[in-house]
Amino acid sequence: MVKKIFAQTYLWLLLLLLYSPIVIIIVYSFTESKVLGNWTGFSLGLYKSLFVNTENHSLIKALINTVTIALFASTVSTVLGSLAAIGLYDMKSRWRKIISMINSIPILNGDIIIGISLFLLFVSLGITQGYITVVLAHITFCTPYVVLCVLPRLKQMNQNTYEAALDLGATPLQALWKVIIPEIRPGMISGFILSLTLSIDDFAVTVFTIGNQGLETLSTYIYADARKGGLTPELRPLTTIIFLMVLVLLVIINFRIKSVKKKD
Amino acid sequence: MNRKFLLYASSRKSWALPYLIFAVIFVVVPLLLIIVYAFTNDGGHLTLENFEKFFKHQEAINTFIFSIGIAILTTLFCILLGYPAAWILSNSKLNRSKTLVILFILPMWVNILVRTLATVALFNFVSIPLGEGALIFGMVYNFIPFMIYPIYNTLQKMDRSYIDAAADLGANPMNVFLKVVLPLSMPGVMSGIMMVFMPTITTFAIAELLTLNNIKLFGTTIQENINNSMWNYGAALSLIMLLLIAATTLFNTKDNNGSNAGGGLW
Amino acid sequence: MQEEKPIIELKNVTKLFGNKIALDNVSLKVKKGEFITVLGPSGCGKTTLLRLIAGFHAASNGEIWMSGKEITQTPPYMRPVNTVFQNYALFPHLNVYDNIAFGLKLKKMTGKEIEKKLKSALRMVGMTDYEYRDVDSLSGGQQQRVAIARAIVNEPQVLLLDEPLAALDLKMRKDMQLELKDMHKTLGITFVYVTHDQEEALTLSDTIVVMSEGKIQQIGSPTDIYNEPQNSFVADFIGESNILNGMMVHDGLVHFCNADFECVDKGFGKNTQVDVVIRPEDLYIFPVSDVAQLVGVVQSTIFKGVHYEMTVLCDGYEILVQDYHQFGVNTEVGLLVKPFDIQIMKKERICNTFKGKLLDTSHVEFLGCTFECFPVSGIEEGAEVKVEVDFSDIILQDNEEDGMLTGEVNFILYKGDHYHLTIRSDWDEDVFVDTNDIWDDGDRVGISIPPPVVRVIKMTD
Numbered sequence: 005m006v007k008k009i010f011a012q013t014y015l016w017l018l019l020l021l022l023y024s025p026i027v028i029i030i031v032y033s034f035t036e037s038k039v040l041g042n043w044t045g046f047s048l049g050l051y052k053s054l055f056v057n058t059e060n061h062s063l064i065k066a067l068i069n070t071v072t073i074a075l076f077a078s079t080v081s082t083v084l085g086s087l088a089a090i091g092l093y094d095m096k097s098r099w100r101k102i103i104s105m106i107n108s109i110p111i112l113n114g115d116i117i118i119g120i121s122l123f124l125l126f127v128s129l130g131i132t133q134g135y136i137t138v139v140l141a142h143i144t145f146c147t148p149y150v151v152l153c154v155l156p157r158l159k160q161m162n163q164n165t166y167e168a169a170l171d172l173g174a175t176p177l178q179a180l181w182k183v184i185i186p187e188i189r190p191g192m193i194s195g196f197i198l199s200l201t202l203s204i205d206d207f208a209v210t211v212f213t214i215g216n217q218g219l220e221t222l223s224t225y226i227y228a229d230a231r232k233g234g235l236t237p238e239l240r241p242l243t244t245i246i247f248l249m250v251l252v253l254l255v256i257i258n259f260r261i262k263s264v265k266k267k268d
Numbered sequence: 269m270n271r272k273f274l275l276y277a278s279s280r281k282s283w284a285l286p287y288l289i290f291a292v293i294f295v296v297v298p299l300l301l302i303i304v305y306a307f308t309n310d311g312g313h314l315t316l317e318n319f320e321k322f323f324k325h326q327e328a329i330n331t332f333i334f335s336i337g338i339a340i341l342t343t344l345f346c347i348l349l350g351y352p353a354a355w356i357l358s359n360s361k362l363n364r365s366k367t368l369v370i371l372f373i374l375p376m377w378v379n380i381l382v383r384t385l386a387t388v389a390l391f392n393f394v395s396i397p398l399g400e401g402a403l404i405f406g407m408v409y410n411f412i413p414f415m416i417y418p419i420y421n422t423l424q425k426m427d428r429s430y431i432d433a434a435a436d437l438g439a440n441p442m443n444v445f446l447k448v449v450l451p452l453s454m455p456g457v458m459s460g461i462m463m464v465f466m467p468t469i470t471t472f473a474i475a476e477l478l479t480l481n482n483i484k485l486f487g488t489t490i491q492e493n494i495n496n497s498m499w500n501y502g503a504a505l506s507l508i509m510l511l512l513i514a515a516t517t518l519f520n521t522k523d524n525n526g527s528n529a530g531g532g533l534w
Numbered sequence: 535m536q537e538e539k540p541i542i543e544l545k546n547v548t549k550l551f552g553n554k555i556a557l558d559n560v561s562l563k564v565k566k567g568e569f570i571t572v573l574g575p576s577g578c579g580k581t582t583l584l585r586l587i588a589g590f591h592a593a594s595n596g597e598i599w600m601s602g603k604e605i606t607q608t609p610p611y612m613r614p615v616n617t618v619f620q621n622y623a624l625f626p627h628l629n630v631y632d633n634i635a636f637g638l639k640l641k642k643m644t645g646k647e648i649e650k651k652l653k654s655a656l657r658m659v660g661m662t663d664y665e666y667r668d669v670d671s672l673s674g675g676q677q678q679r680v681a682i683a684r685a686i687v688n689e690p691q692v693l694l695l696d697e698p699l700a701a702l703d704l705k706m707r708k709d710m711q712l713e714l715k716d717m718h719k720t721l722g723i724t725f726v727y728v729t730h731d732q733e734e735a736l737t738l739s740d741t742i743v744v745m746s747e748g749k750i751q752q753i754g755s756p757t758d759i760y761n762e763p764q765n766s767f768v769a770d771f772i773g774e775s776n777i778l779n780g781m782m783v784h785d786g787l788v789h790f791c792n793a794d795f796e797c798v799d800k801g802f803g804k805n806t807q808v809d810v811v812i813r814p815e816d817l818y819i820f821p822v823s824d825v826a827q828l829v830g831v832v833q834s835t836i837f838k839g840v841h842y843e844m845t846v847l848c849d850g851y852e853i854l855v856q857d858y859h860q861f862g863v864n865t866e867v868g869l870l871v872k873p874f875d876i877q878i879m880k881k882e883r884i885c886n887t888f889k890g891k892l893l894d895t896s897h898v899e900f901l902g903c904t905f906e907c908f909p910v911s912g913i914e915e916g917a918e919v920k921v922e923v924d925f926s927d928i929i930l931q932d933n934e935e936d937g938m939l940t941g942e943v944n945f946i947l948y949k950g951d952h953y954h955l956t957i958r959s960d961w962d963e964d965v966f967v968d969t970n971d972i973w974d975d976g977d978r979v980g981i982s983i984p985p986p987v988v989r990v991i992k993m994t995d
Contacts, residue, residue, distance in 0.1 A: 025386030040389035091284025114470030121298030164623035170610040172637035186627040250377040
């Protein structure tokens with residue numbers, strides 16, 4: 005019993021430590037001070053100025069860029085990665101090994117290498133960096149994770165169902181749509197969501213591929229901000245809102261999984 | 269349409285083709301470009317001068333070694349703090365442990381830079397000096413979920429009857445842990461190491477923010493060179509980092525699940 | 535009339551996977567409406583054959599024709615065949631109704647038509663009330679029925695069945711066999727059935743195709759295959775049999791087990807080495823008397839339900855006999871076999887023959903190794919030669935390292951007084967060995983060939 009209490013205390017202490025920075029941000033989103041750690045009384049001013057103040061339009065713009073880039077990149081990654089996983093699964097071992105290896109490069113490489121290598125690619129090709137290059141870069145590091153999410157679903161699948169569909173008169177495209185996708189859908193969804201989070205959170209790859217046309221994502225905005233000496237205060241309410249949205253989303257998803265399981 | 273083509277299209281192999289082409293353009297070619305740039309100078313002539321520059325550049329070498337040290341220490345602390353947490357989590361009832369695991373992963377949805385700045389604020393709050401200690405502390409903060417999750421995953425899947433069997437054969441709890449649980453959870457530890465060591469060794473910006481520019485890591489050195497249009501030298505430094513990554517990966521090859529753990533993060 | 539136009543025809547079809555041969559120059563005609571079974575041990579290429587007909591694999595060589603049209607390169611969804619898979623391959627996200635209606639919906643049939651066809655298909659497989667069940671909630675047998683319904687509802691010209699009953703238990707399998715036979719009669723379409731179960735093949739088929747190692751060994755009706763196997767593989771694989779070395783003295787007289795027997799076979803030539811096949815139920819066993827062709831002692835006797843199975847040792851040869859009467863162990867008995875129950879097969883080979891190269895007067899290279907041989911004269915060094923080694927002269931070693939080359943036991947044939955083994959050497963050529971030692975299928979062995987037994991023969995052409 006003592007052991008158990010000790011174990012639980014350890015867990016909660018660790019969680020407390022992990023969450024304390026976030027808690028600080030949330031708490032200080034309700035005060036108007038310029039710097040974190042300086043409480044100047046409760047206020048919703050930051051929330052108001054986040055949405056109203058014209059000064060913060062660049063922050064909102066950065067937020068919109070971040071979200072749309074993430075949506076584009078994740079969608080393309082999910083399509084590309086799912087198709088690749090299906091193809092990969094049907095391949096002879098030698099090709100499968102080669103492609104799996106290529107697939108694991110971006111996962112292992114670390115953001116900075118992906119960023120620099122893509123930077124060199126775009127520079128060498130004389131491509132002006134901007135929105136499209138960022139999306140392409142994000143697809144590059146998101147797709148491998150989609151492949152990894154979809155492959156286990158394919159392994160669980162009965163190998164003959166695709167052939168059965170063809171046998172019953174479905175074209176490859178119909179078989180993909182009517183048989184394979186319904187079976188790998190959960191893997192695709194987790195791949196998509198993982199891609200979203202990776203893309204939204206990315207800084208290192210973005211900073212090398214975003215160019216100097218004035219385009220900003222949340223990460224680059226914050227970085228530039230921090231180098232200028234401290235966070236824009238409005239980031240605190242923004243972070244709070246994003247965090248709470250993710251939390252709500254997670255609770256809903258978790259709840260749904262549970263209710264689906266109960267139905268079974 | 270050509271019938272032979274249709275037969276080829278109905279074999280699913282062809283479906284990997286778009287990604288293969290994409291990956292060659294955006295993964296393989298760029299990597300080769302790093303090598304090309306590393307071995308050439310501004311004028312595009314073949315040269316080793318970028319590497320000579322690195323080996324003569326004491327500050328860069330110091331930063332390189334210092335970064336490896338920081339990464340090793342961070343990884344070590346992550347194992348020491350994360351393993352017990354993963355063990356406790358895997359021992360809780362399933363529903364409860366799942367919720368707790370989500371709680372551990374949740375902070376990762378907050379932008380890493382925001383989190384880092386908040387950590388700095390926290391350090392200021394409790395007046396911790398912003399030096400090496402704070403740097404490692406902050407890194408552990410950022411990356412410990414990547415250690416807990418894969419270890420938890422392997423422990424969760426481990427057949428509990430091994431523990432009973434070991435105890436039945438006369439092993440005391442210490443021996444059970446050292447001779448059964450730890451070896452069986454090694455794949456998880458290995459992927460945890462990969463997932464913590466790799467980002468810490470390649471990280472930049474975070475260290476600057478954590479120490480208010482007091483400490484520079486190797487990643488920052490690379491970034492500065494690229495930003496200052498020293499592409500060839502930056503590429504050479506990237507290649508050195510790539511070799512380090514490759515070495516770490518080879519060290520880990522025994523464990524094939526390593527990359528899978530990332531996929532299971534969600 | 536049916537003879538003229540086969541519904542399926544394979545012309546010299548070869549299928550390679552990498553550099554492994556799965557099907558080796560196979561030609562086959564399937565008559566319209568027949569129940570044809572492809573029978574063989576696992577890995578013999580029977581499933582590959584089926585998948586080529588279905589269109590899941592493309593032939594490496596050769597042509598496949600269906601109803602007078604070449605379909606070698608036609609994708610599976612354009613072929614008028616449907617498949618019942620061994621593991622059913624039902625779509626787990628669809629219920630029974632949607633599974634069966636899958637093909638019909640793709641053909642854009644109206645709901646009414648689908649309903650009608652579906653009802654009759656379900657009736658045919660005896661699953662009338664299961665339309666809206668989840669496929670995961672069905673038993674193996676029920677899933678199999680849905681899989682069959684899903685295929686036949688499309689009214690294919692040919693139904694392909696890939697070991698459809700393999701996963702069912704014995705009782706269920708027997709019932710389903712009868713149902714399949716009935717279904718074949720009712721539907722009147724061609725069934726191509728793949729199985730490794732010889733009893734299933736004999737029960738169901740109009741025609742059996744026996745396969746081994748990617749090659750067709752024999753095509754014939756069940757009775758043909760059983761009574762007149764064309765080679766020792768077929769004789770051994772189908773039913774139980776005594777396969778013995780014999781010598782055809784002249785037409786109508788064969789010598790084996792140190793005795794002469796009258797037989798009905800002709801045309802083998804005089805004093806030719808042959809294989810003799812006698813089914814155990816074709817041997818008469820009785821107390822020793824003048825009519826006995828062979829005299830021996832019972833070694834073992836086992837009750838098999840309907841009959842007794844006894845091994846009788848006659849002059850060094852073990853012979854398997856089945857009879858309703860039991861003779862106890864150590865009883866002296868006489869054996870008799872009628873001339874038309876003796877099946878004579880030409881020997882596929884009488885010794886190992888390899889292509890080799892003479893290195894010098896006392897060394898020859900074959901099977902990828904260099905072997906010593908008795909000094910040869912009259913042949914140039916470096917010349918291509920034929921090398922012969924008798925089956926009984928090759929020595930097998932337990933310890934792989936002890937042999938000059940290694941291999942794996944691939945096929946074992948009991949010849950009454952010795953085993954005839956086929957060893958697939960790691961040089962990828964087969965080596966045939968006669969031995970008294972007991973080996974198991976798949977054993978790894980070392981192969982040694984001592985110098986005096988290697989015969990080097992000049993190439994004639």
